[in-house]
Amino acid sequence: MTPDSPIKLVSELLDLPLIDSEGSFCGIVDDVELSGGAGKALQLKALLVGPGGYRGRLPAWAFWLVGKLAGDRLTQVPTEKVRTIHSAVHLECPGRDLGLHQSEAAAGRWIPRRGAM
């Protein structure tokens, strides 16, 4: 499967994990952004990652709850940054270059860096 495959692959893309070029998990495909319009072919423009992508996919009350717990951040991953799509979406670059590891970095400030084998 490649990112320029037919648009019907969108449903297969949703909820796949993203793995960056360093082999780190960096989110899930929570939504997709399409380009095009009336009379034009639809194109997959970007993958959207973050709890903001749950809008429209969850009942309003559940989305409100998620928003309170995790915020509504949404990060765009342009399709040209996608290397392959299989059982996961593999990216061509490190997730941090696309702004994907912000929450990990924020959580990391709470974790002492000592004591582990």
Added chain:
Amino acid sequence: MNPLELTLGIMTAVGGFVDISELVFAAKAGSQFGYALIWVFALATVGIIVFSEMSGRVAAVAKQPVFNLMRHRLGLKLGLLTLAASVVSTLITCAAEIGGVALILNYLTGAPYVLMAIAMTGFFIASIWVLPFKWIERTYGLLGLFMIIFATALVAINPPWSQFAGGFVPQVPKGLSTKELLTFGYFTVAIISAVMFPYEVYFYSSGGIEEQWGPKDMLTNRLTSIIGMGLGSTLAIAILANSAQLFGPANVDPEIPGSAALQAAIPFGKWGLILALLGMFFAVAGAAIETCMANAYSIAQFFGWIWGRHKKPWEAPRFTLTWLVLLMLSLVIVLTGVDVMVLVEFAVLFSILVLPLTYLPLLLLAGDKKYMGEHVNGLFANALGWLYFAVITAAAVAALPLFILTSGGNG
């Protein structure tokens, strides 16, 4: 193959089969119904072997643990519902294990239960923080082998082996009243749930990825699941049979985990009791760590976070914070003073309700040639998988009514 590679299966199975819930259910089942429920353990053991092997194979080939698959296959809404139910069920189980380990330490040392629960939570945090995954599984997997004392005790008391063997034949005891029949049904469902706890598969498949299994590890996966689960099942059946032989005729109802330890004290005296309590301590401690990590794996995988204890805690910060918070929450549940046995009953009930949702995506993916290539489910694995899916779905449907009608198996 290095025999130490089997420790993932041993820890998964010892933590799943002879955890606090099994110590109670197996002993109670033997005391109330003699050998008549052994076949349920045997039936469920084949089921957990089938699904563990499948989850390990998917982890090795598609490099996907169960919760990644679940979200992709079930979609966000149903996936989130499954995650929520699974987290609640596994959190309650983890609390029950912490309470159980505190009880065992209380039996061993006489130290106050609450103090032991707090101290053990601290010890679990230190274990997961300090030890990499391989050492966690080896330490708790191998020390849990003290539980073999229960199988040794069974041989020592020399039960009527023909009756014991007859317990492997599916049966419903004759002459039961309606109330007893319902209780037998509840025990059947509860044993299937307790043997096939979803957290075992979450832990096992994530463990396969922690150990960086690949297609070359198919044999390791198969042997690990068969030997590990087989061993766990043997120990649980030994506890049931000891109870059938020693407690049933004396009308002893082994309501508390400490009762099971007496099974080794009867043939072997003080040292039997100490070894049994040590075995129970390490098995239940391993189960506490297994449930906590399984829950953290599930949450991290569902949201696509960096996860795993093959990484240093600060290299997977959200995963680390998650298991820390889950352990603290489990401790808070214990500190409310709720009875460990009540926790066990609710954990078993919640688990059976999420079993079908846990195993369906796994079954679908393991049978998908596009993902699995030459390692796709064969005819036999598929047939067994769907057969067990039907069994757990029927058990899930029957669980709640039976729980209500029998007051959680208490008649």
